Amino acid sequence: MTSIASSTGRRANGARLAGESSKLLPANVRQLHRSLVLQELYKKDPASRADLARATGLTRVTVSDVVNDLIDRELVEEIGPRPGTRVGKPATLVTVKYEAHNIICLELSDETELRGAVLSLGGEILSRDSVQLEGQRGEAAVAKVISLARSLVEKANAPIIGIGVGTPGVVNAHGVVRNAPNLGWRDLNLTAAITAALELPAYVANDADTAVLAENTFGEGDGAGLMMVQISHGVGAGILCDGNLLRGAEGTAGEIGHVKISDENVPCPCGRTGCLEAFVATPRLRARINGKDAAQTAQELTIAGQQLGQVLAPITQALGLYDVVLFGPTELLDGEFLKAAEETVNTTTSHFSDRPVVLRMSALGRDGVLFGAAAHVLGGELGLS
Template sequence: MKRRSPTRSAALRRETAALPGHTRAHNRALILQMLYRGTPLSRADMARESGLTRVTVSDLVAELQREGFIVERGVRTASGPGKPAVLLEIARNSHQIVALDLSGHDVFRAVLTNLDGEISEEISIPSPGVTGDEALSIVDDLLEWALQLTTAPVLGVGVAVPGIVDRDQVVRRSVSLDWTGLDLAPRLTSKFGVPVSVANDANVAVLAEHSFAEGSNDLILVKIDRGVGGGLLLDGRPVLGSRLTAGEIGQVLVRPEPGAPRVPIESLITAPAMRRQIEKAVVDGQDKDAVLQRAGRLLGVVLAPLVSGLGLTDVVLTGPGELVGDVLIEALRDSVAERTPSEDDSVDIHVTTLGRDIVLRGAAALVLTERLGIA
């Protein structure tokens, strides 16, 4: 079933034309990004906007046309003498992307998208509690199934994993999947013969929020599902940190009640944990909203220092709709407001508009960045 294409907002920060000594790939990515984010342009338009010479632009455009990434749209209506300019645009259906989300607490999902992030096919395999080799076997089955559904050349495969993924795309540690030191990208590339990009689920989700939901340049995205993760964007740039854990808030210690021992927040506000707490509250005749309000308050304790210290303008949450909704968000807003200066009250705290597809769209955005330089 066809889905509506996500809207495109401002690109992640990128330098302008490459100077001598910089790579051809940089200028190629610059051309692609100008076309991807805007209206159709002529070669002369791209030369003016990029600072590249017309000869360089024409050479790059010819290469991208041969590869099927750029097509001619038509000609611009002439406003004076001379030959009308030929307009060019991205061939958004020329290639497909396979995106996998392994962060769900009970299901692994895969989708096919075009270059615009529009989802055309979706498949899933139940994965309640699976870990280790069993989880890896399900990933193999899911990717094999998805690749069989493709109808255009595959640009690449994006895989979102709950856990720490290094810059070489090795899964250093995924507690929920019981993976340590797993060379997932090379393994999948070798087995299926397609380029594979792997990243942390929250880090790709923040890419989707920025690219497809008009997220600001300074935001943290908190993902609540099988675990609790955070993706951080500062000054329009994704931030991982030297230990690859920037934005990861799951192990921050909080007191669930006054006088209680401090515990990692991830032990309290994952989707499974909150569902267990709600079930117990209902059995005890209590209101389930009390569980969600406590979760929001505790999350505010963790996020308030980040909001104030990093100057964040957006805090975006994603997770199961019955848990991550108005009750939790209102408690979170109050908790952050209590702990930050009054001048920080402009921070926008809300649930993502991308819904349950945010990680999948982020995995597709990861492929666009890794393979084409489009960010």
């Protein structure tokens, strides 16, 4: 992982909250200095204090104080002198102490189970756990989430810096789930609920937004133009354009699952009928192919892929996107569905070049949301971006 991009825990559009001072307080300055130093060390070669001073533009005295503070916090460690023969006292190198802290990560996207993992600061998955959703909604589903988080906290083998959560639904910049129909949540402050129960910082974001950050950070995506389509209990998209995560004024950017695509009276969890999600969400796809032979299954998945492609086409056209990544069960998506969606996008758009829009499966497999949840915590707690 080369960098962590996160919007969770930061103020939308850079606006200051009412009453917030424009002055940079001493605590903010120290936090900024720590972030600058960690940015130069995270997933990079070890560096000396002098190297860090040159790279950050901070004074050597300031860098020395910051490094000593990070060592005290067990975020950084000294690993000895720089190799090679040099005149004078050899510089002592420092690096991030990746195994000294853990991150708890949760994915709430699956229609049947809630998944989670304990990760190191370097993004290594150390242990996993899951709980069956058992059709629970509302407060009962929240209780399942907290139970899973608590179980993972008990599995951690080092101090925990925070809990990251990727959830379906509309989530604002403060981690409030405005609407998640499949889980029965509306205006739920999931961030506060987790923090209160476990007394740890929590970062909650939309699962598709979380997955697209992970694909850019850990996978094969390019933040200049990348769209991640999450197909699970619901259908949503995360979009990176010109290096920025598109959130929308109300956090609803990427809610493609509730675009009406048919006049058929097929109910959607949002309360309407004929939405894309009512046709291509994972439970619906499984129902469409249940009991069908191979040829009929291929035909149904082709039709479903075309339905998705019809919604994706104007988005890729309008934003100039060429890389669209699908995240979901490969046995359903990686075949006729994927081919049909890609063909539909390219036959109904003109990108004014010889470069086609490419649809592909995520390079991260099932763990994309978990990695993205880690990215949110690292961004919020350590300022890694």
